[in-house]
Amino acid sequence: MAIKDYIRQRYFPQMWCPGCGHGIILNSLLRAVDELGLDKNGIVMTSGIGCSARISGYVDFHSLHTLHGRALAFATGVKLSKPELKLLVPMGDGDALAIGGNHFIHAARRNIDITAIVMNNRIYGMTGGQYSPLSGPGKKATTAPYTTIDNEFDVVNLSIAAGASFVARSTAYHVLECIDILKKAIQHKGFSVVEILSQCPTHYGRKNKEGDAAQMLEFQKNTTAKLGSKALENDPTLIPRGIFVDIDAPEYCEEYDKIVHRAMKASQNGKPEEPLVNPLIQQSCVTQ
Amino acid sequence: MTDNINSNSVNDNNGINPNNINNGIKTNNIKFIQGNEACVEGALYAGIDFFAGYPITPSTEIAELLSKRLPEKGGKFIQMEDEIASMCAIIGASLTGHKVMTATSGPGFSLKQEALGYACMAEIPCVIVDVQRGGPSTGNPTHVSQGDINQARWGTHGDHAIIALTASNHQDVFEVTVDAFNLAETYRTPVILLFDEVVGHMREKLVIPEKGDLPIVHRLRTSVRKGVDYHPYLPREDGRLPMSDFGAEHRYNVTGLFHDMWGFPSNNPQVVRELLHHLVDKIENNVHTITRYKEHYLEGAEYILISYGSSARSAIHMAKNRRERGEKVGVLELQSIWPFPEAMVREKCANAKAVIVVEMNMGQVMKEVKACVDNPSKVFLANRIDNKLITPTNIKTLLRMIQGRGV
Numbered sequence: 026m027a028i029k030d031y032i033r034q035r036y037f038p039q040m041w042c043p044g045c046g047h048g049i050i051l052n053s054l055l056r057a058v059d060e061l062g063l064d065k066n067g068i069v070m071t072s073g074i075g076c077s078a079r080i081s082g083y084v085d086f087h088s089l090h091t092l093h094g095r096a097l098a099f100a101t102g103v104k105l106s107k108p109e110l111k112l113l114v115p116m117g118d119g120d121a122l123a124i125g126g127n128h129f130i131h132a133a134r135r136n137i138d139i140t141a142i143v144m145n146n147r148i149y150g151m152t153g154g155q156y157s158p159l160s161g162p163g164k165k166a167t168t169a170p171y172t173t174i175d176n177e178f179d180v181v182n183l184s185i186a187a188g189a190s191f192v193a194r195s196t197a198y199h200v201l202e203c204i205d206i207l208k209k210a211i212q213h214k215g216f217s218v219v220e221i222l223s224q225c226p227t228h229y230g231r232k233n234k235e236g237d238a239a240q241m242l243e244f245q246k247n248t249t250a251k252l253g254s255k256a257l258e259n260d261p262t263l264i265p266r267g268i269f270v271d272i273d274a275p276e277y278c279e280e281y282d283k284i285v286h287r288a289m290k291a292s293q294n295g296k297p298e299e300p301l302v303n304p305l306i307q308q309s310c311v312t313q
Numbered sequence: 314m315t316d317n318i319n320s321n322s323v324n325d326n327n328g329i330n331p332n333n334i335n336n337g338i339k340t341n342n343i344k345f346i347q348g349n350e351a352c353v354e355g356a357l358y359a360g361i362d363f364f365a366g367y368p369i370t371p372s373t374e375i376a377e378l379l380s381k382r383l384p385e386k387g388g389k390f391i392q393m394e395d396e397i398a399s400m401c402a403i404i405g406a407s408l409t410g411h412k413v414m415t416a417t418s419g420p421g422f423s424l425k426q427e428a429l430g431y432a433c434m435a436e437i438p439c440v441i442v443d444v445q446r447g448g449p450s451t452g453n454p455t456h457v458s459q460g461d462i463n464q465a466r467w468g469t470h471g472d473h474a475i476i477a478l479t480a481s482n483h484q485d486v487f488e489v490t491v492d493a494f495n496l497a498e499t500y501r502t503p504v505i506l507l508f509d510e511v512v513g514h515m516r517e518k519l520v521i522p523e524k525g526d527l528p529i530v531h532r533l534r535t536s537v538r539k540g541v542d543y544h545p546y547l548p549r550e551d552g553r554l555p556m557s558d559f560g561a562e563h564r565y566n567v568t569g570l571f572h573d574m575w576g577f578p579s580n581n582p583q584v585v586r587e588l589l590h591h592l593v594d595k596i597e598n599n600v601h602t603i604t605r606y607k608e609h610y611l612e613g614a615e616y617i618l619i620s621y622g623s624s625a626r627s628a629i630h631m632a633k634n635r636r637e638r639g640e641k642v643g644v645l646e647l648q649s650i651w652p653f654p655e656a657m658v659r660e661k662c663a664n665a666k667a668v669i670v671v672e673m674n675m676g677q678v679m680k681e682v683k684a685c686v687d688n689p690s691k692v693f694l695a696n697r698i699d700n701k702l703i704t705p706t707n708i709k710t711l712l713r714m715i716q717g718r719g720v
């Protein structure tokens with residue numbers, strides 16, 4: 026299908042600034058879905074609040090535009106209640122890892138089959154350029170006129186530590202690589218995290234003198250290197266790109282199906298009627 | 314004088330004739346359980362298939378029991394990382410076409426407010442149980458209070474309407490729980506069940522009605538066929554909005570922003586105004602159908618006690634006692650708190666010499682009663698705010714003062 030067949034043109038023009046990286050990421054994501062030949066009816070895109078989160082309005086999937094930081098919690102409810110659906114959850118860096126940080130690590134810990142995409146522009150774009158937990162120290166933001174002193178998260182390391190079974194990083198610049206990684210992430214059974222470095226020329230670029238969108242894309246190219254590449258070996262300050270983790274691990278919904286199976290069997294096997302005083306409750310009374 | 318139950322609820326007098334208990338009702342339908350368990354039984358009867366929660370006293374038993382019972386019927390239970398996430402998860406699960414519930418208390422209810430507002434705005438059917446404990450803050454986890462009445466109404470920001478039901482005994486807990494699911498589906502709204510620690514933890518008899526004894530409202534799904542435009546937020550003539558499950562043929566957008574009939578964000582002033590009116594009117598205009606109450610010894614009562622939840626038990630006890638002595642005291646027991654049944658309360662109290670609101674907070678329902686009766690100066694408050702269940706004697710003391718009889 027053509028990319029425009031995945032888009033709700035009714036809602037155009039879209040709201041992003043000229044040169045924003047988020048549109049490029051949307052394009053990569055739709056190409057990945059197209060190349061995988063997925064049924065649009067089988068996809069739910071859940072997003073939070075931010076410029077990045079607006080992505081869900083423009084796609085012709087089931088779309089759930091939720092609350093700042095909560096996209097993964099909503100997605101967990103959708104997925105567990107109907108596991109046959111594919112869940113795509115694009116998030117901003119603040120959305121995913123400041124207000125949504127707890128939901129993020131817990132979704133990863135459960136290894137629930139959701140594809141989380143962190144559109145990392147290292148800034149709060151939507152609210153006008155405040156620093157985010159991914160800005161890192163020494164950056165300028167509207168809430169850091171004297172530069173930031175906060176350290177940033179490393180999304181890849183954080184995701185691995187939290188239990189995500191697929192973890193990758195790419196950039197808005199590396200479109201083909203990005204499509205390839207997104208395809209693998211979507212196909213992966215379990216919680217997959219793809220961090221995609223994005224550019225916000227309007228706020229981050231301007232405040233931090235990184236130039237226009239083209240220069241910021243150039244910056245993504247020059248400051249990153251493929252995992253296992255010579256460039257990375259020679260210059261460890263470069264940000265590695267590629268797939269860091271891709272493992273088979275028990276997936277949450279499948280594990281819960283086993284619980285359902287066990288519970289149904291136990292209740293059908295003519296277990297004695299529920300005792301008058303539920304043992305669970307008796308126990309909680311004792312321990313309280 | 315009999316305890317004249319005159320409820321507006323779908324099924325009067327619990328749907329059960331107490332004399333019939335060993336006569337047609339299976340004994341395994343008779344339980345001696347906690348109120349929290351009665352709530353679980355009601356939810357299962359109503360067809361719950363998804364629960365997300367986070368443990369907190371005094372509501373925890375609801376989660377514990379559903380973690381066992383839901384998978385037995387192929388449903389899903391999940392313990393989320395907090396109450397915010399639990400509230401979000403049930404909204405997600407409701408959108409795939411399931412009947413959903415969460416349960417909490419005190420601080421957890423505060424955390425749910427953000428996503429509760431989302432459910433109001435996006436019109437997602439869901440049930441939120443708040444087994445009230447003492448507050449503010451961590452307050453008193455293991456003791457009773459009814460201090461969340463106003464939080465249920467106004468806890469989430471912005472103009473909106475809400476439905477909140479309550480009950481004073483386990484048979485009613487069961488019934489209002491079934492009702493909550495029904496109202497959530499009918500009006501596409503979150504419905505709050507405001508129980509309290511005493512009702513939640515107290516044990517008493519519950520007779521589970523047979524299947525079919527209580528009506529169950531199933532989700533209204535769109536009849537719009539594949540390929541034809543479906544407008545998820547275009548109300549029918551009767552104000553109802555048929556839904557389409559995520560995963561089904563119609564793909565549409567759901568958002569917490571003001572939105573048009575497609576569900577797409579809009580800041581068009583007319584769209585904003587009309588949506589807000591729709592959200593409020595669909596509930597406020599139906600207050601008469603949503604109103605649930607019971608009358609106890611109310612006929613000809615000169616002194617009316619208005620109460621709800623566990624406080625109503627003491628009020629009923631006291632009224633019975635007074636009636637036996639020939640005093641005309643009766644109880645109007647509220648089972649729906651929001652939307653507040655103003656017209657009904659005004660009418661019932663029209664001829665009363667005095668109205669005493671019996672509750673365990675600093676007058677949250679009393680203020681509503683004062684605002685709607687003809688003569689607010691005849692409305693008094695009998696309350697306790699010290700963790701303890703208000704007693705019949707507490708109420709009697711105030712009544713005697715009002716009667717000018719000294720204490």
Ligand SMILES: Cc1ncc(C[n+]2csc(CCOP(=O)(O)OP(=O)(O)O)c2C)c(N)n1
Pocket residue numbers: 074075076077078093116117118119120121144146148149150151152157
């Ligand atoms: C509870 C809550 N707090 C704050 C906000 C305001 N807010 C909206 S978007 C946003 C940050 C967006 O930054 P990010 O997630 O990085 O997305 P971007 O816009 O950069 O794509 C904030 C703080 C909100 N909507 N809700």
Ligand code: SF4
Pocket residue numbers: 040041042044045046047076077146150151224225226227228
């Ligand atoms: S403010 Fe930044 S992130 Fe938001 S649309 Fe503009 S460029 Fe993109």
Ligand SMILES: [Mg+2]
Pocket residue numbers: 117118119144145146147148149150157
């Ligand atoms: Mg950002």
